[in-house]
Amino acid sequence: NAGVTQTPKFRVLKTGQSMTLLCAQDMNHEYMYWYRQDPGMGLRLIHYSVGEGTTAKGEVPDGYNVSRLKKQNFLLGLESAAPSQTSVYFCASSPGLAGDYNEQFFGPGTRLTVL
């Protein structure tokens, strides 16, 4: 099993460009998450999904959109990139929300730089 995979691993964008980050998991998990990680700060939840076809906003959703058309895939879109979106983006999945079912499995991350 590959676990959680993310594409691409690195990307450099110019301000105003758009891009989509792809996350895939092969563990049949219901719940998927997109986080960003910035120096000196904890992981911050951008958007999450509790099942195929559903999405919800997290702590820092502005400037991002998501889609979960298939259970195994969770896409994160940046419509018009800004330098403030320079960060490391992690996708995660978990079998459930409650208790130790919320153990989240993380992808390797995408390092995004916006110039």
Added chain:
Amino acid sequence: GQNIDQPTEMTATEGAIVQINCTYQTSGFNGLFWYQQHAGEAPTFLSYNVLDGLEEKGRFSSFLSRSKGYSYLLLKELQMKDSASYLCAVLDSNYQLIWGAGTKLIIKP
């Protein structure tokens, strides 16, 4: 607001014991997680506590006191490969994980 506090950085010697503390103030509590993150890599799960007390898992143990809003991660017989950041996270009343900024642990020979 919700807040999780951990020391920014700690240094310890190979073979020794180190305790990493975490205090939290969150809207509700449904459990506390510890994750390990090596530089440039993804976080990986270490432990989960929902009841007060100590959970032991090999060289790693995690303690929780819900009344004090406090947890610690205890690492014994430190090895060089334990050099990493250790992230404390609390599952709040909405079942969302609130993350601390992490503690960077430096192991010296």
